[in-house]
Amino acid sequence: MKVAIAADHGGFDLKEALKKKLSTVEWVDLGTHNGDSVDYPDFGAALARRVAAGEFQRGVLICGSGIGISIAANKIKGIRAALCHNAYTAEMARKHNDANIIAMGGRVVDENTAATMTEIFLSTDFEGGRHARRVEKIQALE
Ligand code: RB5
Numbered sequence: 001m002k003v004a005i006a007a008d009h010g011g012f013d014l015k016e017a018l019k020k021k022l023s024t025v026e027w028v029d030l031g032t033h034n035g036d037s038v039d040y041p042d043f044g045a046a047l048a049r050r051v052a053a054g055e056f057q058r059g060v061l062i063c064g065s066g067i068g069i070s071i072a073a074n075k076i077k078g079i080r081a082a083l084c085h086n087a088y089t090a091e092m093a094r095k096h097n098d099a100n101i102i103a104m105g106g107r108v109v110d111e112n113t114a115a116t117m118t119e120i121f122l123s124t125d126f127e128g129g130r131h132a133r134r135v136e137k138i139q140a141l142e
Contacts, residue, residue, distance in 0.1 A: 001122060004056040006030040006047040008040040010064025011106035014114055018060065021115040025122065028056065044072030044081075044103075051100050052078035059101040060118060070103035077142050080135070085109060090117035094124035096131045 003025050007015040012035050019027050030047050032038045040063040051059045059081075063069035066083045073081035081101035082093035085108065093099040102121040104114055126132075 001058065002026050002028060002056050003058050003060065003122065004028045004030055004047050004050060005060040005062075006032070006043040006069075007062035007106065008032060008043055008064070008069065009035050009037050010040070011062025011066075011069070011104075014062050014104070014106035014109070014111065015060075017111045018062075018114050018118060021111060022118060025118075040069040041072040044069040045076060048073035048076035048079045048081065048101060052076050057100070058122060060121075061101055061103045062106050062114075063103075064105060064107045066103045066105035066108060070101075073101050073103065080138065084117050084121070086113065087116050087120055090120040091124055094121055095127045096134075098126040098131070098135050 005027050012032055044061055047059045050056055061069045070081045070083040073079050080099045081103050082099035083103045084090045084093055
């Protein structure tokens with residue numbers, strides 16, 4: 001699975017740590033590439049557009065809190081970016097919401113939690129059934 005990852009300066013350190021921890025994932029790093037201050041909507045939208053276009057099956061977005069970059073990504077049609085904080089929310093993001101992007105806060109979660117959440121997010125299938133009807137209702141809002 002080809003996975004895109006991007007962050008702003010608030011998520012840069014966690015992005016680098018995550019790539020090292022999950023070295024078997026086929027990462028495509030869309031930046032930012034250093035700790036200089038940047039604007040999270042630029043990185044959230046750029047990654048989300050490429051996920052929505054089908055270039056990547058999943059994406060990982062990180063800013064300081066995870067909030068801004070997830071809000072930006074969710075403006076792109078076809079994107080369901082889930083702001084996750086632990087293993088449970090990462091699992092539900094896939095099983096119930098069919099999220100295609102996981103967002104997290106570089107100032108919120110530690111490296112181990114981030115790696116666990118990402119592993120779960122990349123390996124868990126959507127349950128469908130009653131959840132499919134609800135996701136279709138989200139799509140109808142777009
Ligand atoms: C940048 O300081 C910070 O505002 C950003 O990383 C993010 O937390 C916004 O939601």
